[in-house]
Amino acid sequence: ETGVTQTPRHLVMGMTNKKSLKCEQHLGHNAMYWYKQSAKKPLELMFVYSLEERVENNSVPSRFSPECPNSSHLFLHLHTLQPEDSALYLCASSKEPESSYNEQFFGPGTRLTVL
């Protein structure tokens, strides 16, 4: 595996379900990110981890819970979601999160549908 991988690629869940999204990066990067992408809207940064420590939480509802057990893996735990949470969830990684050249490498995303 190379680059950034995400599983599952598609997920349909009810509002009472609990599920987790997984992201893995094979690039040796120091930072990992979760983004939400909705149609015709800018990418919304949800969480940032740098060297396995959370450094950013942009007022995301508590029904989204991130976990970063090591620098290569990132999870997003979901529970009691709402239909408006349906979106594409993208994971990204970068080498130097606190530099001007912060090129981010993205995974293919998980298309989430909440019924």
Added chain:
Amino acid sequence: GQNIDQPTEMTATEGAIVQINCTYQTSGFNGLFWYQQHAGEAPTFLSYNVLDGLEEKGRFSSFLSRSKGYSYLLLKELQMKDSASYLCAVVDSNYQLIWGAGTKLIIKP
């Protein structure tokens, strides 16, 4: 507040040239990225500008004017595979990427 503006959608003809504009108002500026995203796929890096001027890379070029808060992505000799969304993102004073909503480019034969 911080704001990135791009056209929502553009249409161009195969073989032609298209320019996608991006204007920004952000708290600080540490560079500007362009990414390409095909439907259902990951965004992929196209270019990075931090100094004023034009950066050319094959059929794609990116221009930046910091004084005007303006950038454009120029695509030449358009091919059908260039049909995608093009995302503009600015690195602000906290080194955070501020994203535009993207421009969907449709290429017609």
